[in-house]
Amino acid sequence: MSDTTVPATAGGPRGAGRPDPEVVDDPAQLTPAWFAAALAGEPDPPDVVGATTEPVGTGQMASTVRARLALAGGGERTVVVKFARPGVDSPMAAMAYAKEVAFYRELADRVAARVPRCAYAAVEDGAPRFTLVLEDMADARPGDQLAGCTADQAADALVNLAGLHAPTWCDAELATRPWLRSDPAVTAEVMGSVIGVAADQFAERFADELEPLEADLLAACRELLARWMLDTGDVVAVLHGDYRLDNLLFPADGGPGVAAVDWQTASMGPPGRDLAFFLATCLEVEDRRRHEDDLVAAYHGALVAQGVDGYDLDACREDYRLGLLHAPLIVLLGRLTAGVTERGDAMFRAMWRRSAAAIDDLGALEAVRRRLDG
Numbered sequence: 001m002s003d004t005t006v007p008a009t010a011g012g013p014r015g016a017g018r019p020d021p022e023v024v025d026d027p028a029q030l031t032p033a034w035f036a037a038a039l040a041g042e043p044d045p046p047d048v049v050g051a052t053t054e055p056v057g058t059g060q061m062a063s064t065v066r067a068r069l070a071l072a073g074g075g076e077r078t079v080v081v082k083f084a085r086p087g088v089d090s091p092m093a094a095m096a097y098a099k100e101v102a103f104y105r106e107l108a109d110r111v112a113a114r115v116p117r118c119a120y121a122a123v124e125d126g127a128p129r130f131t132l133v134l135e136d137m138a139d140a141r142p143g144d145q146l147a148g149c150t151a152d153q154a155a156d157a158l159v160n161l162a163g164l165h166a167p168t169w170c171d172a173e174l175a176t177r178p179w180l181r182s183d184p185a186v187t188a189e190v191m192g193s194v195i196g197v198a199a200d201q202f203a204e205r206f207a208d209e210l211e212p213l214e215a216d217l218l219a220a221c222r223e224l225l226a227r228w229m230l231d232t233g234d235v236v237a238v239l240h241g242d243y244r245l246d247n248l249l250f251p252a253d254g255g256p257g258v259a260a261v262d263w264q265t266a267s268m269g270p271p272g273r274d275l276a277f278f279l280a281t282c283l284e285v286e287d288r289r290r291h292e293d294d295l296v297a298a299y300h301g302a303l304v305a306q307g308v309d310g311y312d313l314d315a316c317r318e319d320y321r322l323g324l325l326h327a328p329l330i331v332l333l334g335r336l337t338a339g340v341t342e343r344g345d346a347m348f349r350a351m352w353r354r355s356a357a358a359i360d361d362l363g364a365l366e367a368v369r370r371r372l373d374g
Contacts, residue, residue: 030051097123139252142250213356324355
């Protein structure tokens with residue numbers, strides 16, 4: 001296996017230097033010399049003479065630190081460095097890390113969604129090891145999945161989401177890129193067994209806490225999820241795949257503007273799944289019920305404003321309903337693959353409760369069954 005870095009080319013993450021090591025596993029490896037090499041491809045490469053790090057974020061799959069770089073002449077700069085979490089060792093993790101690196105290399109500059117600028121990206125082929133050096137959005141604050149968000153925050157997040165979907169809408173070339181697509185036969189075979197294992201683990205951990213509606217959803221997931229995943233829908237776009245509050249950064253002053261991070265689940269698929277996942281898991285149930293129609297309309301309006309045509313609001317609402325099964329899918333897979341923490345369990349539990357209510361409110365299980373069996 002070999003480490004691969006990104007050349008210094010316009011329109012993509014820079015990083016012409018070859019730091020040693022190219023992929024880091026520990027903050028202790030983030031020395032001044034390492035940063036000087038990693039940032040050597042920038043238009044004005046910094047002269048780094050000192051570096052300290054501190055943990056940031058609440059990621060379940062990766063470690064993230066803020067690095068304070070002391071520069072020659074007395075200046076300072078901060079960047080965020082992301083790398084594999086210790087103990088995460090699986091083919092699924094390797095695939096997730098490769099997806100995130102590929103997004104920053106190939107798509108970050110193309111989409112209208114706001115994302116951190118990437119200065120350096122490296123991944124070890126076929127192994128769960130990667131490193132990203134990203135813009136430090138220190139003036140923003142992360143969303144809180146447990147607390148949920150306001151309707152105004154949700155609207156801002158959905159306009160940003162449209163900025164991912166609209167520029168990639170039904171792009172046939174993107175659909176051929178290996179990191180954005182999967183073999184349907186392999187997906188059906190692998191995910192059928194994975195979903196069963198994930199459902200078993202989820203039931204073992206939470207069965208005593210589930211309300212009847214939530215338990216019914218778990219049973220339905222065993223029946224439907226593997227087939228639902230293969231239904232590509234009538235329109236496709238690049239999906240974030242895990243578009244929720246913990247992966248969003250909001251302006252600290254409370255104003256408009258959202259940035260999305262954590263691109264480890266990017267894929268090509270029905271855009272209604274990102275929309276449904278966000279609304280079903282990021283608002284408390286009553287808030288979602290109160291504002292749902294307006295928020296779906298705001299997302300659709302942002303698509304139209306960015307050039308998407310031939311896709312009316314009724315179609316968007318139906319894709320939203322059909323996409324709601326993305327919420328339990330991500331909860332089950334997340335709980336299966338992520339490190340076990342008290343906050344993580346509370347988060348997955350809240351997301352399951354909220355999404356079960358949304359799926360029931362909109363009759364999503366019945367709609368999915370009709371589509372799959374029709």
